[in-house]
Every structure is written in structure tokens, then in C-alpha cells.
């Protein structure tokens with residue numbers, strides 16, 4: 040059976056606005072192994088058209104082209120891929136080597152596309168290159184060798200997968216007489232080893248070397264002359280297994296992408312740096328959010344004891360018991376009205392005994408401490424001599440206040456008061472400790488005053504709380520005072536002391552579940568945190584707009600790359616690359632650009648963050664940029680994903696290129 044048989048093959052080219060142009064007319068011919076066939080004819084007679092059809096680069100024809108009995112007309116993409124990988128090898132007039140790959144990589148390309156093992160690839164390529172007398176040049180790039188050497192590399196590449204057919208389109212067209220002889224000798228040897236070689240030539244001398252000469256004129260075979268029997272001497276079939284049906288691996292795609300990117304290093308670096316700016320901005324915005332949040336939380340938390348959970352009655356149950364919602368009696372309403380009046384000055388509802396009992400019974404609660412706190416705008420004040428200071432917060436001292444914030448003197452005991460720095464500053468220029476002040480409070484509906492000795496100063500000038508005017512006495516003193524005024528002091532805040540700081544969180548959660556409120560400060564911190572989160576994400580999103588610019592930049596660069604590498608894509612397809620492989624090469628390139636720009640963006644963020652922190656440490660005493668690990672991972676992921684998304688269109692375009700047109704591209 041013939042290796043290749045054409046039966047009544049017609050080829051029409053579609054021409055816009057015109058009748059289709061018939062380039063091949065009823066071509067019927069068959070070729071055997073060992074034949075060295077010259078296809079000759081005038082320019083435009085249809086030689087290349089015929090070669091493209093039998094090489095499986097063009098599948099649009101009428102009639103039958105049979106390779107070992109299989110009709111190319113019925114082939115699917117996967118069949119053509121297999122055909123290119125295993126059965127045909129191409130040699131072109133202009134060599135068509137891939138310029139950024141060395142000779143070894145050029146020759147191994149077909150095997151790389153078939154995912155042949157690295158050792159096997161290199162072993163086979165070295166053998167074939169050595170057969171071509173090129174052992175000393177394997178690491179050179181194509182532009183470092185002569186024309187004859189280039190054509191030998193191209194022949195080595197065509198032979199390396201041990202195909203049945205070699206299709207050579209004017210393989211000696213660009214060579215001088217001497218080199219032509221050498222190349223012809225090699226080609227003749229190939230036929231002698233049992234391959235079918237079909238070669239287009241314009242040279243009568245070259246045709247004279249062939250065993251058979253087929254003449255084409257105007258799309259038809261007009262002459263078919265055999266000079267000799269097939270040249271076959273001994274059929275040499277490689278002992279190596281066929282390349283198999285595996286495909287380009289992810290790692291090979293990355294390596295190919297890297298080699299190509301190296302070729303255009305400065306351009307790729309510029310793109311990576313350009314798109315890294317967006318990534319850096321996003322990371323910095325998130326890190327700024329982290330920094331500010333940490334600063335606020337730390338400042339807030341530094342004033343409270345980590346063992347303590349502050350509990351207040353729910354805001355919507357003023358005067359009601361937590362958990363009991365059936366108290367609609369007149370008494371309760373009156374009580375609520377009274378509380379509301381008071382809440383012009385104060386805040387929270389008092390705790391009932393049941394509340395105190397259920398809170399004290401919570402697991403991990405070591406003890407329960409009662410407290411009272413009163414927020415007022417102008418009603419409560421401390422006076423000393425002629426001076427007077429309004430106090431915003433009046434509270435009983437409790438374990439909740441962190442003693443480390445006591446900047447002078449002692450914690451108040453019976454008959455004593457502790458003032459905040461700002462109050463002390465307003466009352467006297469020198470130290471207030473030990474002096475007697477008059478505290479005036481609005482208790483219920485009465486305005487009452489009492490004298491206390493100043494025991495200590497709470498909070499320093501440098502912290503955020505020092506601006507808050509506050510005064511603290513003991514719960515017992517306040518209780519006495521209430522009794523003296525014929526009133527009962529009911530705690531409106533309760534402090535639960537945990538066994539260990541680790542238990543505090545769970546106690547806080549339980550208390551919240553039971554319907555109580557946490558400290559006002561905690562609520563404020565939470566609100567701040569939520570606002571900061573929103574603000575941070577908005578800022579990061581605004582910074583993220585530059586990522587769109589990056590994506591467009593990457594898309595444009597990859598598009599340029601596709602145009603520049605059109606011919607290379609044609610070569611890869613002729614070597615058996617699937618559409619998917621071509622896509623994979625471009626997507627890998629985008630992946631690498633994304634990875635590099637992510638890494639550069641992270642490095643920039645750290646660099647700039649360091650600078651900003653030096654400044655903020657000087658000014659605010661805190662590092663304001665805090666890059667979290669998840670910011671780094673997110674930055675990298677965003678960078679890679681955006682870049683890969685941007686590669687979608689260019690890689691799709693590359694994969695869809697027609698191999699015949701691509702190979703024709705200069």
C-alpha cells in the first residue's frame with residue numbers, strides 16, 4: 040500500500056466578492072516509501088497548495104487524501120495533531136527556526152509538545168544533530184550559524200520524531216551550490232532509510248537528484264516521471280517508541296514562556312513594573328487600614344483590664360430587666376420616664392438582682408463587681424479654690440480601669456477621688472494630689488456636693504484618653520452618698536472578672552447572647568472598626584482601578600507578542616501543537632508577568648511602607664502601615680488572576696491562527 044494517495048483532489052480558495060479560485064484540479068497521485076519526489080512547476084501552479092494539503096496544514100479540500108489508508112478529510116483536530124507529531128516532518132525554504140531558542144531546544148520542540156521525558160528529548164535531539172554534523176553548535180541560537188547549518192537544524196527537527204513523510208518546500212532555495220549538494224545528500228539519505236520525501240523545487244539540478252519528478256501546471260499534474268526505483272536501501276525505523284499522545288506540560292509551557300520573555304526582557308520588565316504599581320497601591324491601602332485599626336484598638340484596650348468584661352443593660356430596655364419583656368405595668372413606665380430624664384445626664388439602666396445573679400453564675404466568672412457611671416454634658420463638675428472643671432465621665436473605680444494608666448498618686452480609697460489629667464490641669468497648675476476638691480453631681484433630681492481628697496491622676500498627656508475629663512470615686516463612697524440623700528444606688532454597670540484573660544472573649548460573647556450590652560468604649564471601637572473596614576475597602580477599590588489599566592497594558596503587550604510570533608505559532612502547529620498548547624504558552628507568559636508584577640508590587644509596598652512607618656513612628660509613635668500575610672497573598676493572587684484574564688483574548692487569537700497563513704507571514 041502507498042504511504043500517501045491523493046484521489047481526485049480539488050482545492051478552492053475563497054476570494055471575497057469573487058468566484059472561488061481553483062488552485063488544484065482533480066489531482067490523483069500516490070507516493071511510496073523510499074521515494075524522493077520533486078514537485079516542479081511554474082510559480083503559482085499550486086505546488087505549495089499541494090504540500091499544505093498533504094502536510095495536513097490545510098484540511099479544506101474535495102476528494103481524498105489517504106495516509107496509510109486513513110483519509111485526512113475525516114481528521115479531527117486531535118488526528119491532525121497526532122499526524123504532525125508522528126507522521127510528517129516539515130522543512131522550509133526559510134528554515135523557520137524559532138529565533139529565541141537554541142538549536143537543541145528547536146530540535147526538541149516537537150518532543151516537548153509531546154511531553155517526551157527530558158532525558159529522552161535531549162538524547163534523541165543530540166543524536167540527530169550529531170548526524171547532521173552539528174554537535175558543536177547545539178547551544179547556539181539560529182542567528183549564530185550559517186544558512187546550510189540552519190537548514191540542517193531544520194532537517195534534524197523534521198526527523199527527530201522519526202516521521203514517515205518529510206515535506207520540504209524548496210529546502211535548498213536559500214543555499215549556495217555547495218551547501219545545496221550537502222543538504223541534498225542528507226535528504227537523499229533520508230529517502231534511502233525508507234521515508235517518503237516530497238520536495239518542491241524550482242531547480243532542475245535538484246530535481247535531477249530525485250527518484251521521481253511530478254510536474255504541476257495550473258493546478259493539474261501534467262507529468263509524472265520516474266528517474267529510478269524508490270531509493271530505499273534499508274528501512275530504518277527508530278527503536279524508540281513513537282512520541283505518544285501526551286501533550287505540552289505545564290512546566291514546559293512555563294519554560295517556553297520564560298525563554299520568550301527573556302528575549303523581550305526590558306519590555307516585560309516594564310510591563311511588570313507598570314502593573315505592580317496597582318498591586319502596591321491595593322496592598323498599601325489594606326495595610327493602612329490594618330495599621331489604623333490596630334492603633335485604635337490598642338489605644339482603647341490599653342485602658343482596660345484584659346480580665347474584665349464590662350456589662351451594661353440593653354439600651355432598649357431602660358428600666359426593664361434583660362430577658363423579661365412583659366413588664367408593661369404603670370410602675371415600670373414611670374420608672375422608665377424617670378430613667379429617661381436622668382439619661383439626659385447619665386446613660387444606662389440599672390441592674391436588678393436577677394440580672395446580677397445570672398451574670399455572676401456564668402461559667403469562668405470569678406467575681407462580679409458593681410459599678411456606676413454617669414455621662415454628663417456640663418451638669419457634673421469638680422471645683423477647687425476658684426477653679427472649676429466640667430466632667431464628662433463620672434464613674435466608680437473598678438478593676439476595669441487599668442492601673443498602669445495611673446500617672447501620679449494612688450488609686451482612690453474611702454473619701455478620695457481620682458481625676459483625669461485634663462481635669463487636674465484645669466484646677467491647678469501644680470500637682471493636685473492630696474488637695475481637697477468639691478464634687479457636684481446631679482443625683483436623681485437633686486444637685487448635691489461632697490468633698491473628696493485627690494488620691495491620683497489617671498492617664499497621661501500623650502494618650503488619647505487624657506483629653507477626656509473624668510473623675511472616679513469608690514462604689515462604697517457613692518453608695519454612702521446616695522443613702523445620705525435618702526436614695527438607693529443601683530449599679531448601672533457590672534464588671535465580670537474572668538479566671539484567665541483567655542476566658543474573657545467567651546464571657547463577652549455569652550453576655551452579648553443574653554441580650555446585654557458591652558462597654559460603650561467597646562461599642563465605639565466596633566463601630567470604628569466597621570467604618571474603617573468600609574473605608575479601607577473603598578480606598579483599596581479606588582487603588583484597584585489602576586489594575587484595570589494594568590490588565591489593558593498586559594492585553595496590548597500580549598497582542599503585540601501574538602503578532603510578532605505569528606510565524607512561530609505556525610511552526611508550532613506544524614510540529615503538532617494543539618490550540619490548547621498555543622493558548623497555554625501565552626497564558627503561561629501572562630501568569631509569569633502577573634507573578635513578577637505581584638512580587639515587585641509586594642516589594643514596593645514593603646519599601647514604601649517602611650518609609651511611611653519611619654515617618655509615622657516619628658510623628659505618632661506607631662507604625663501606621665501594617666502589611667498582613669493575607670494582604671501579600673491577596674496581592675499576588677489578584678496580580679496573577681488579572682494578568683491571566685487579560686491574556687484570554689490574545690491567547691485565544693493565537694490559538695485560532697491558521698497555520699498556512701502564519702507560516703507565510705514574513
Ligand SMILES: Nc1ncnc2c1ncn2[C@@H]1O[C@H](COP(=O)(O)OP(=O)(O)OP(=O)(O)O)[C@@H](O)[C@H]1O
Pocket residue numbers: 052053054060062080081082083084085086087088089
Ligand atoms: N489563500 C489564498 N487565497 C486565494 N488564492 C490563493 C491563496 N493561496 C494561494 N492562492 C492561489 O493559488 C494558486 C497556487 O498557489 P501556490 O502558492 O500553491 O503556488 P506555488 O506553485 O506554490 O507558487 P510559488 O512557486 O510561487 O510558491 C496561486 O494562483 C495563488 O494565487
